[in-house]
Amino acid sequence: MNRSRILYGVFLLLAIVFLQVGRPALADTVDEARDAGIMAVSGETAVNSVITVETTALSPTSAGDPNDGACDLREAMQAAVTANDTGHATQFNECQASPGPTFITFAANVAGQTITLAPGDDILPFVDHEMTITGPITLSGGGTPASNPPAQNWDSRLFRTAGGGTLTLVEMTLKNGFTVGGGGIILGSSNSTINLIGVSMMDNTVYGDGGAINTDGTLNILLSNFSNNIALGRSASDYTNNGGTGYGGAIFISGPGSLTVSLTNFSGNTANKSGGAIAVYQGTHVDISDTNFAGNVAQADTVNDTLAGGGALYNYHGSVSIARSPFNGNVTTNGFGGAIFNNLSAEELAISDSSFNANVSGDANTVGRGGAIYTEEDATITRSTFNANVVLGDGLGGAITNNRAAVLQITNSTFLANAVVDGLSAAGKGGAIANIDNPYPVSSDSTVELRNVTISENKAQTGGGIYNEEAIKLWNTIIDEGTIGSGGTCAGDAPEDMGHNLQNPGTACGASITSSDPDLDVPTFNGGALATLVSRLPKDGSPAVDAGDNAVCNGPLVNKEDQRGSARPKDGNGDLTDTCDIGATEAGTAAPGFGSDPVQPGPLAFGNATPGAPANYTLHIIETGNRELTVAGSISGPDAADFSISSMMPIVMPDGAPNYSLQLVCDPVSAAAGTRTATLTLTTNDSDNLQVDYDLTCTVPAVPTAGFGSYPEAPGPLDFGSLPVGMSGSLYIELRETGNATLSLSNYTISGPNAAEFLMAAPVTSIPDGAAPVSHLVTCNPTETGLRTATLSISTNDPAWPVAEYDLVCMGTAVQPPFLPTPGQALLAGYSAGNVGPYGVAVSPDSRFVYVTDYGDNLVVSYERNDLGGLELSRVYENNSDGITDMVQPVFTTISPDGRNLYVAASSGNAVITFQRDVDSGELTFLSSVVEGDGYGCFPAPCAGFIDGLEGAYGVKVSPDGRFVYVTGISDDSIVVLRRNTNSGDLRSLFSGANFVQSYIGAELNGARGLTISPDGLHLYVASYLADTMTAFSRDPNSGEVTFVQTHQDGDIISVSPLVILDGLDGATNVVVSPDGAYVYVTGRVDNAVTYFHRNALTGETEFMGSYDDDLGSGNGLGGAFGLALSPDGHTLYATGYDDDDVAVFDRDLTHGWLTPVQSA
Secondary structure (H helix, E strand, O other), X not given: OOHHHHHHHHHHHHHHHHHHHOOHHHHHHHHHHHHHHHHHHHOOOOOOEEEEEOOOOOOOOOOOXXXXXXXXXXXXXXXXXXXXXXXXXXXXXXXXXXXXXXXXXXXXXXXXXXXXXXOOOOOOOOEOOEEEEEEEEEEEXXXXXXXXXXXXXXXXXXXXXXXXXXXXXXXXXXXXXXXXOOOOOEEEOOOOEEEEEEXXXXXXXXXXXXXXXXXXXXXXXXXXXXXXXXXXXXXXXXXOEOOOOOOOOOEEEOOOOEEEEEOOEEEOOXXXXXXXXXXXXXXXXXXXXXXXXXXXXXXXXXXXXXXXEOOOEEEOOOEEEEEOOEEEOOEEOOOEOOOEEEOOOOOEEEEEOOEEEOOXXXXXXXXXXXXXXXXXXXXXXXXXXXXOOEEEOOOEOOOEEEOOOOEEEEXXXXXXXXXXXXXXXXXXXXXXXXXXXXXXXXXXXXXXXXXXXXXXXXXXXXXXXXXXXXXXXXXXXXXXXXXXXXXXXEEEOOOEEOOOOEEXXXXXXXXXXXXXXXXXXXXXXXXXXXXXXXXXXXXXXXXXXXXXXXXXXXXXXXXXXXXXXXXXXEOOOOOOOOEOOOOOOOOOOOOOOEXXXXXXXXXXXXXXXXXOEOEEEEEEXXXXXXXXXXXXXXXXXXXXXXXXXXXXXXXXXOOOOOOEEEEEEEOOOOOOOEEEEEEEEXXXXXOOOOEEEEEEXXXXXXXXXXXXXXXXXXXXXXXXXXXXXXXXXXXXXXXXXXXXXXXXXXXXXXXXXXXXXXXXXXXXXXXXXXXXXXEEEEEEOOOOOEEEEEEEEEEEEEOOEEEEEEEEEEEEEOOOOOOOOOOOOOOOOOXXXXXXXXXXXXXXXXXXXXXEEEOOOOEEEEEEEOOOOOEEEEEEEEOOOOOOOOOOOEEEEEEOOXXXXXXXXXXXXXXEEEEEEXXXXXXXXXXXEEEOOOEEOOOOOOXXXXXXOOOOEEEEEEOOOOOXXXXXXXXXXXXXXXXXXXXXXXXXXXXXXXXXXXXXXXXXXXXXXXXXXXXXXOEEEEEEOOOOEEEEEEEOOOOOOEEEEEEEEOOOEEEOOOOEEOOOOOOEEEEEEOOOOOEEEEEEOOOOEEEEEEEOOOOOOEEEEEEEEOOOOOOOOOOOEEEEEEOOOOOXXXXXXXXXXXXXXXXXXXXXXXXXXXXXX
């Protein structure tokens, strides 16, 4: 195959992937990548050497192996380097190369395999020119040494770039690298460039800096992954703490080059000093976008008490820009800045459209600062959310600490439920923000400027919202202690009131600031660049609405927009003046809205009427705005005396009111035959519809005459909307007699271009005078895509309507493939015939592997997914084999967020079993089990106790930060909390036995089965089969302990008038929370139903919204409703029907949470 075509295909595929993401920031990068491929084909940038690696073997020395008959990776690289050094075509052993850029690929028998550089092997050749290596391939080093310090020549770093060299790696896994220096995989020299596209670097370790990469040059990263890389910060001679190293768990970069990162994941990386994921030094410019940072750790194990930290990022002396990136569960155990440490000598830190959730600074022995960010240099933050970040001990700044005369500008951002805590108690200062100048005060003030910021529900002992020792200025800002916050609004020096601010309660932020409840709605995703950008909208009537300063909102920092990017100012209170709101989010424009059915001007045809035998007409008034609508009416025209409004006027319709039926009457004054006409005029407070006119007509017959009327009025239309080809849709047309004689109906005819696709069933031939209206079903069944039209004609004996015609319209759409194409794939391999088989299922984070428990045969069965989504059997793990114990009748199973462990709840083993998981091969290794009755706290003796709560172990989940495991016990009516070792994943310790935290037992958990944890990690929900309940608990992210919040039980009375009873939780089995945290869904096996609740993200409480029931026809396939899953984007919900042998698929409304059945398979 032509190698240049391969290059073009690679870049074209990447371009397609990036374009589907739809991020404008990536457009230039995608174009450059695609253009690189095209130029390579056209010759504009020639690829002079295309070398194919033909073996997975790797020569141990730089001389290679000239006698093995195959070109290996070392020889391919050496051939390319030699050709460029000499300027001549080169044959090096079995590999040929020419001068110029080099492209290395892998033969079909090598692609997808693993090549290993063993400890002691010679290093691979330096890259000193343009070299591209593209997989798929895994390159592995020798891993960490057996003892520390290691023996000589243990290093197994894979690549090194020389000055002027460019190394591009595509679609590769690089793992198990080790060096006593820096850069476990790549060491880059100054004036070199490293490009990574679709590369995963994992399990790499260094004594120095940069667990995966250490470079003084330029580094560009797209669509890549960095996980479990470690910078140990150790001396190569004796393994003691080296005070000058241990920075950048994944990446260390320094010098005048740049770092660009997009669409990449950093998780579970560790730095002994600072920058759990990335450390930036000496003038480097960093641009990070659309990148996830989760569970990274900076241990801050410094010498001489040097300040350190930054669980995800340490900016020592660089310029850093971050956009659209979530920071979740990053930790600095002994330092400052759970997510980011911005050093005194840093050049710039700019953050936009990003979220910081559950990051932690400090531990039980160390006082933290800045649960999310610690900054000593100028920084700007805009359109971002800080939620549930924590500082431990008597620390400062639950979300942010600003220090050392730094100027921190924050705009359009929300601070929610951040805390400084010692154990479970509020401690320290500044639950959201602390502004200090300590320990080395300088001449100028540390300054925080808050513009259109919302601070609510934060907690500290002093200054739950803000603690200030220097200068804080407030514009258009809300500081609200809220219902779960504590420590007051402000403490220390009062902030400077720049105008248009709110505080609640009290006046601790200054007497000049208005003290009033801001009346904010519950926190949820209200829009923005990330689904984790939680915010709180002001409610209708909030004192924050239209109370801000337009000059601030129109200024360059707020930039005429709110946290979501929505335009401001708007008219939020309906006074016809656009005024900016106080706080991070802008309420919508407030205005009444008028609508009607039919729309103006009608006509409104009453049919026949005679004196004493009036004809009636109903006009439906619709409130379409968000303010109270008022409507008044009058009738004028030639025959105004013959018409009247029987409804009371004026009409007042509050926001959200149901449609109002305005009753009109035609009661002729005279019996003279003829048509009566008039005009109905409605006046409203809708500025777009201040006056609306309708034409009124009715007919006085000379003799008793039939009258024809219908709904909708002729000519309609009857619009069926969009229908997939071959599927029917139906509407009703209502026919009525409006005169004073029997109405005869005949000649029902459907004609027109697509008449055969419409049908009217069993039409009536007559309607007696005074009889009730008759409804007829009309259907459309499109046979082709596109607009389908026809005309329905009905002949009548009404002189005014000899023929009534209606336009019939529907749009045929292409048949969409089913959500679950049938028949699918049935797998029996690995399950013993005759016993109860598959029960729980877990999918690895990279979606490559599936694990299924076999309840009857005490197995876990592993499958690998192929490119088409099918499953191929990998291995079977059986109780009492390979060291596995206590795995008797395994039920539910789950995988840790870092993908490194699988946990199984065994109901008859009364145990939770821990497996170590190889993230590359998917293989499992039994680690340990924790069993009912195990001791804990046994060192020193005597034991503190024994575990109670694992009898009938059933459900199992890992917290989002990976620090705790939660297990339900169906026989103990319980939840057991266990601490997880984030390095090994073990739930046991050598000396203490089980890592026991808590056992919660309660009647509301009778038969506790499924459980889930909210995406923010703050709440836990349990479905209990025998109690018929769904129970909510709050979760302490520091200790892992749970506290009861609320329970819902089947049969609860939700409302007395009208009577609403909670139905659907009988046999509650499984529970999930939507990705945005707004809704909770529960299966009820006995009720054959899925029930859903709206979740208050602040308190964890839920409100019953409704249920979908197989018995009532709203949830076909839910017989014995059992399993439950949501698609990652939250658009689709899947529920298994145990009794129906079915999978019910629902389309899910992201705003309201309601479900629409789309398939049962």
